[in-house]
Amino acid sequence: MAQTSNPSPRPFSYPQPGAALHCDGVSLESLARRFDTPLYVYSAGQILARLRLFQQALAGRDHLVCYAVKANSALAILKLLAQNGAGFDIVSGGELQRVLAAAPDAVSRVVFSGVGKTAAEIDLALKTGILQFNVESEAELKLLAARARKFKIRARFALRVNPDVFADTHPYISTGLREHKFGIDIRLARAIYKEAANDRWLEAHGISVHIGSQIRSAVPFGAAIERVSKLVQQLSRKGIALQSIDAGGGLGIDYHAGVFDAAAKVEEYAAALEHALGDFKGRLLIEPGRFLVAQAGVLLARVLYVKRNGKKTFVITDAAMNDLIRPALYQAWHEIVPVRTRIGKGAGKPRIVDVVGPVCESGDFFARDRKLAPVEPGDLVALLDAGAYGMAQSSNYNTRPRAAEVLVEGNKARLIRRRESMEDLLSPEVL
Numbered sequence: 001m002a003q004t005s006n007p008s009p010r011p012f013s014y015p016q017p018g019a020a021l022h023c024d025g026v027s028l029e030s031l032a033r034r035f036d037t038p039l040y041v042y043s044a045g046q047i048l049a050r051l052r053l054f055q056q057a058l059a060g061r062d063h064l065v066c067y068a069v070k071a072n073s074a075l076a077i078l079k080l081l082a083q084n085g086a087g088f089d090i091v092s093g094g095e096l097q098r099v100l101a102a103a104p105d106a107v108s109r110v111v112f113s114g115v116g117k118t119a120a121e122i123d124l125a126l127k128t129g130i131l132q133f134n135v136e137s138e139a140e141l142k143l144l145a146a147r148a149r150k151f152k153i154r155a156r157f158a159l160r161v162n163p164d165v166f167a168d169t170h171p172y173i174s175t176g177l178r179e180h181k182f183g184i185d186i187r188l189a190r191a192i193y194k195e196a197a198n199d200r201w202l203e204a205h206g207i208s209v210h211i212g213s214q215i216r217s218a219v220p221f222g223a224a225i226e227r228v229s230k231l232v233q234q235l236s237r238k239g240i241a242l243q244s245i246d247a248g249g250g251l252g253i254d255y256h257a258g259v260f261d262a263a264a265k266v267e268e269y270a271a272a273l274e275h276a277l278g279d280f281k282g283r284l285l286i287e288p289g290r291f292l293v294a295q296a297g298v299l300l301a302r303v304l305y306v307k308r309n310g311k312k313t314f315v316i317t318d319a320a321m322n323d324l325i326r327p328a329l330y331q332a333w334h335e336i337v338p339v340r341t342r343i344g345k346g347a348g349k350p351r352i353v354d355v356v357g358p359v360c361e362s363g364d365f366f367a368r369d370r371k372l373a374p375v376e377p378g379d380l381v382a383l384l385d386a387g388a389y390g391m392a393q394s395s396n397y398n399t400r401p402r403a404a405e406v407l408v409e410g411n412k413a414r415l416i417r418r419r420e421s422m423e424d425l426l427s428p429e430v431l
């Protein structure tokens, strides 16, 4: 089991030199034999350890950790988190259906974010009784009020404000500036809350903010909450008392390092929020996704071929960009390690290689010019930190069935999603 005090950020290790890489107590070689590759493998222990870090760091105040389902929406993972007190941040009716399937009792701990909620999605969320709608535009608030009136169900809402705070991350996953499509300009929020107070089907329950993802510094989170806290005080002076502040998700991990003190990172983050909340006495919600699941997971792949083209050496694996698109989409770095390192004589020297998949695009790579211990066809490699936005962003591009997923609990492993079959892929189509 991953210990929170363990400086290694990952639950993956070699029990001794020359042994196969393990996830907690389970050998990845044995998992490849049982379930084949490409295969996602997650550690339940690590996911829970990370959840506890947030719960402990915020223990001094009323809080709720709403796991961002989009990061990894496997039902078994949702169930695990719900059983340990988590709520959920969802962004679609589909994600709500997942929560209902995995942990129906947790629906009262769901917040619903997203810039394009449809009437059907709003209806489902109203009827199932979610905690709060994080509303991203005036037009959406109007629609929410109309649907609430129709069903005679009062809608608890929070305005998702755009605080105009810069956070250093990849431009595709930065959301807190006025030029982004997300949220409502914080300068307009006060008037919208006042207007909404006249509608008996709307309950101004909270306020929310989310400035982006993979943000490594706690400073921008503090800056955003400071602006939000100020607005909450102004509203309270006008008689609008909000019960919760939702600080969003976005806390980043270190994709490069072998040493990363997750506990210290969470404490720093919690302290920045605490400081910015001032004397706000209500409930704090947070929506972490990546921080909970990224480092709990690997994508396990088998080397199919090793070939040279000109000066370059290519390691071609059976996993591809359809399984893990982050390197192609965000130039993201994922550590790649052989599952069994050769030791002693004949171990060979590390080589500079490109690790690529079989998809017919030059963008189908996991690593370029990367120093990798020598691998041969048939060897297994693990792509680390793939538990978040890996399987969740996978596709069937090139008519490739999606990978299977396995959850490791201590010394045991179980299949939580079977590999897709060709029947699965072809069945929606009509000739």
Ligand code: LLP
Pocket (backbone or CB within 6 Å): 068, 071, 089, 113, 114, 173, 210, 212, 213, 214, 248, 249, 250, 251, 287, 288, 289, 290, 291, 326, 330, 388, 389, 393
């Ligand atoms: N809350 C909201 C409203 C969000 O939009 C997101 C992520 C989160 C919470 C969770 O953020 P996290 O704690 O995971 O950073 N596909 C990209 C990441 C996209 C993030 C989108 N929103 C990637 O692979 O890096």
